[in-house]
Amino acid sequence: xxxxxxxxxxxxxxxxxxxxxxxxxxxxxxxxxxxxxxxxxxxxxxxxxxxxxxxxxxxxxxxxxxxxxxxxxxxxxxxxxxxxxxxxxxxxxxxxxxxxxxxxxxxxxxxxxxxxxxxxxxxxxxxxxxxxxxxxxxxxxxxxxxxxxxxxxxxxxxxxxxxxxxxxxxxxxxxxxxxxxxxxxxxxxxxxxxxxxxxxxxxxxxxxxxxxxxxxxxxxxxxxxxxxxxxxxxxxxxxxxxxxxxxxxxxxxxxxxxxxxxxxxxxxxxxxxxxxxxxxxxxxxxxxxxxxxxxxxxxxxxxxxxxxxxxxxxxxxxxxxxxx
Amino acid sequence: xxxxxxxxxxxxxxxxxxxxxxxxxxxxxxxxxxxxxxxxxxxxxxxxxxxxxxxxxxxxxxxxxxxxxxxxxxxxxxxxxxxxxxxxxxxxxxxxxxxxxxxxxxxxxxxxxxxxxxxxxxxxxxxxxxxxxxxxxxxxxxxxxxxxxxxxxxxxxxxxxxxxxxxxxxxxxxxxxxxxxxxxxxxxxxxxxxxxxxxxxxxxxxxxxxxxxxxxxxxxxxxxxxxxxxxxxxxxxxxxxxxxxxxxxxxxxxxxxxxxxxxxxxxxxxxxxxxxxxxxxxxxxxxxxxxxxxxxxxxxxxxxxxxxxxxxxxxxxxxxxxxxxxxxxxxxx
Numbered sequence: 001x002x003x004x005x006x007x008x009x010x011x012x013x014x015x016x017x018x019x020x021x022x023x024x025x026x027x028x029x030x031x032x033x034x035x036x037x038x039x040x041x042x043x044x045x046x047x048x049x050x051x052x053x054x055x056x057x058x059x060x061x062x063x064x065x066x067x068x069x070x071x072x073x074x075x076x077x078x079x080x081x082x083x084x085x086x087x088x089x090x091x092x093x094x095x096x097x098x099x100x101x102x103x104x105x106x107x108x109x110x111x112x113x114x115x116x117x118x119x120x121x122x123x124x125x126x127x128x129x130x131x132x133x134x135x136x137x138x139x140x141x142x143x144x145x146x147x148x149x150x151x152x153x154x155x156x157x158x159x160x161x162x163x164x165x166x167x168x169x170x171x172x173x174x175x176x177x178x179x180x181x182x183x184x185x186x187x188x189x190x191x192x193x194x195x196x197x198x199x200x201x202x203x204x205x206x207x208x209x210x211x212x213x214x215x216x217x218x219x220x221x222x223x224x225x226x227x228x229x230x231x232x233x234x235x236x237x238x239x240x241x242x243x244x245x246x247x248x249x250x251x252x253x254x255x256x257x258x259x260x261x262x263x264x265x266x267x268x269x270x271x272x273x274x275x276x277x278x279x280x281x282x283x284x285x286x287x288x289x290x291x292x293x294x295x296x297x298x299x300x301x302x303x304x305x306x307x308x309x310x311x312x313x314x315x316x317x318x319x320x321x322x323x324x
Numbered sequence: 325x326x327x328x329x330x331x332x333x334x335x336x337x338x339x340x341x342x343x344x345x346x347x348x349x350x351x352x353x354x355x356x357x358x359x360x361x362x363x364x365x366x367x368x369x370x371x372x373x374x375x376x377x378x379x380x381x382x383x384x385x386x387x388x389x390x391x392x393x394x395x396x397x398x399x400x401x402x403x404x405x406x407x408x409x410x411x412x413x414x415x416x417x418x419x420x421x422x423x424x425x426x427x428x429x430x431x432x433x434x435x436x437x438x439x440x441x442x443x444x445x446x447x448x449x450x451x452x453x454x455x456x457x458x459x460x461x462x463x464x465x466x467x468x469x470x471x472x473x474x475x476x477x478x479x480x481x482x483x484x485x486x487x488x489x490x491x492x493x494x495x496x497x498x499x500x501x502x503x504x505x506x507x508x509x510x511x512x513x514x515x516x517x518x519x520x521x522x523x524x525x526x527x528x529x530x531x532x533x534x535x536x537x538x539x540x541x542x543x544x545x546x547x548x549x550x551x552x553x554x555x556x557x558x559x560x561x562x563x564x565x566x567x568x569x570x571x572x573x574x575x576x577x578x579x580x581x582x583x584x585x586x587x588x589x590x591x592x593x594x595x596x597x598x599x600x601x602x603x604x605x606x607x608x609x610x611x612x613x614x615x616x617x618x619x620x621x622x623x624x625x626x627x628x629x630x631x632x633x634x635x636x637x638x639x640x641x642x643x644x645x646x647x648x649x650x651x652x653x654x655x656x657x
Contacts, residue, residue: 117645120641123641126586127634127636131634131638136627249466262458292473293473294470295470297467298471300467302463305460308455321452321453323452323544323547
C-alpha cells in the first residue's frame with residue numbers, strides 16, 4: 001500500500017512536478033517578501049519575461065519535433081536590427097511585414113537543411129547562429145540601430161503600449177501561447193509534431209511527411225523569433241547588434257524546465273509558459289530578497305538539473321542513474 | 325579493408341587539404357586585395373596565427389575527447405572565465421603577494437584546480453543523475469557564469485605581473501609560449517587517445533555504450549575523468565591567455581564553447597560519438613584561425629568571418645553525410 005502511494009506520488013510529480021515546483025516557489029517567495037505578490041510586481045515580471053517567452057513557444061515546437069534550435073538568439077538580433085533599420089526607410093507599416101518575411105526565410109532555410117536534407121540540427125543551428133550574426137553585422141555595418149524620431153511613430157505600441165490596461169507584450173505573449181497551444185494540442189499538425197519527435201521512423205511508416213513537419217516547426221520558431229524581435233525593437237526603439245546574444249540557451253533552459261524532452265515527443269506549450277514564468281519569478285524573487293542579480297544564474301542551474309533529474313528519476317523508478 | 329583505410333585517409337586528410345586551399349587562396353587573393361604590403365604566408369604572421377589559435381585550440385582538444393565519448397560540454401567558456409578570475413585575483417591576495425614571484429605557480433595551481441573542480445561537478449552530475457550532458461552543462465554554463473559575476477560584479481579583474489607577462493610573451497625555438505602549450509596538449513592527448521586503455525575505452529563507449537558496459541568498462545568514472553580533463557584544459561587555456569593580458573572581463577569566454585565545437589566538427593569528429601581524432605581537431609582549429617586572419621588580410625570586415633564560418637560548418641556537415649552515404653552504397657553492392 002505504501003509502495004503504491006509512493007508510486008502514485010512519483011507519477012504525479014513526474015507529470016505535474018513543474019507545476020508543484022512553481023506553486024512552492026511562489027509561496028516561499030511570497031512569505032519571504034510581501035512585495036512579491038504585489039500585482040504591479042507580477043505584471044512587471046510577466047512583461048519582462050514576454051520576449052524570452054515568445055521565443056520559447058517556438059522552440060517548444062522544434063524540441064517536441066526532436067530537434068534543437070540554437071539560432072534563435074542571433075535570429076532575434078537580426079529581426080530587431082532589420083525592423084529598426086527598415087522603419088526609417090519604409091515606414092513601420094511596411095517594415096514589420098518585410099522583417100517577418102526575411103526572418104521566415106531564415107527559418108525556412110534552417111528547416112530545409114534539417115527537415116529535407118536531414119542534417120544534424122545542433123550543428124546546423126550552431127552554424128546559423130554564427131552566420132546570422134554575420135548577416136546582422138553586415139546589414140547594420142556594425143553600428144547600433146536607432147529610430148530617428150521616436151515620438152512621431154506608432155511603432156512603440158508593441159513594446160510600450162497597453163491593451164485594456166494590460167501591457168501589450170503580455171497580451172502578445174498570451175495570445176500567441178493560446179494560438180500555438182491550440183495548434184499543438186488540437187490540430188492534426190500538432191499531433192504530427194509529437195509523432196515525428198516521438199518516433200521518427202514509425203511516423204514515416206504511418207505516412208506522416210516527416211521532412212515537411214520538421215520544416216514547419218522551424219517556420220513556427222522563426223515566426224515567434226520575429227515577434228520577439230518586434231517587441232524588443234518596439235520597446236527600446238534602438239538596439240545593439242548583439243541584443244539576442246546568449247538568449248538561445250536561456251530559451252532552451254525555459255523549455256527544458258517546462259519538461260520538454262530533448263529527445264523529442266514530449267512537452268506542451270502550457271508547461272513551457274510555466275517554465276518561462278519560473279525563470280522570471282526566480283530572478284525577481286531573488287532580487288527582492290536582496291540577493292545579487294547574478295545569483296539567479298546559479299539558482300537557475302540548480303533548478304534545471306533538479307527538474308530534469310527528478311523527471312528522469314520518476315520515469316526510471318529510481319533516483320540514481322544506472323550508469324556503472 | 326584497404327578501401328576502408330583509404331576512405332579514412334581521405335577523411336583525416338580533408339581538413340589539411342582545406343588548410344592548404346585556404347593558404348593558397350589567401351596568398352593569391354592577398355596579392356590583389358590586401359591592404360598591407362606584407363605577404364599572407366609571412367613566417368611571423370603564421371607564428372602569430374598559431375599563438376592566437378591556442379586559447380580556443382586547447383579547449384577544442386579537450387572537447388574532442390568529450391565528443392568521442394558521445395557527450396558535450398557547453399560550460400567551458402564559463403569555466404575559462406572563472407579560472408581566469410581566480411588566477412588574477414589570487415595574485416593580489418596578501419599572503420600571495422608576500423611570496424613574490426613564487427605566487428605565480430601557486431596562482432596557476434589555484435586556477436587549474438578551479439577548472440578541475442568545475443569539471444568534476446559536471447562529470448559527477450552526468451554520472452550520478454543520468455541527465456544528458458547537454459542539459460547538465462547547459463545548466464552549469466549559466467551557473468558558472470553566475471559565479472563569475474558574483475565574484476567581482478561587472479568589474480574587470482586585473483592583475484599584471486611582469487614576470488608572468490615576460491614568460492607568456494617569450495619565444496622558444498621561434499614558437500610562442502602559448503603555441504607550445506597548444507602543441508604539448510595536442511601531443512599528450514594524442515598519446516592518451518591512441519596509446520592508452522583510457523583512450524581506447526573512450527572510443528568504445530562513444531561507439532556503443534551498452535556494448536562497452538557489457539565488456540566491463542566502467543562508464544561513469546570514465547565520464548568523470550574526461551569532464552575533469554576538459555575543465556583542466558579550459559583553465560589551462562585561461563592561464564595561458566590571461567598570464568599575458570592580465571585583465572579579465574566577466575563576459576570573457578562567452579561563446580567559446582560554440583567555437584570549440586565548430587573546430588571539433590570541422591575536424592571530422594562525430595557528434596554521436598565513437599569517431600574523431602585529436603590531430604584533425606588541431607587542423608580544424610588552425611583552419612578557423614586561418615579563415616579569420618585571411619579574411620582580415622584581404623580586407624573583408626570581421627562580420628563576414630561569422631557568416632563564412634557558419635556556412636562552412638553547414639557545408640562540411642552536408643559533404644560529410646554525402647560521403648558517408650556513398651560509402652554505405654558501396655557496402656551494399
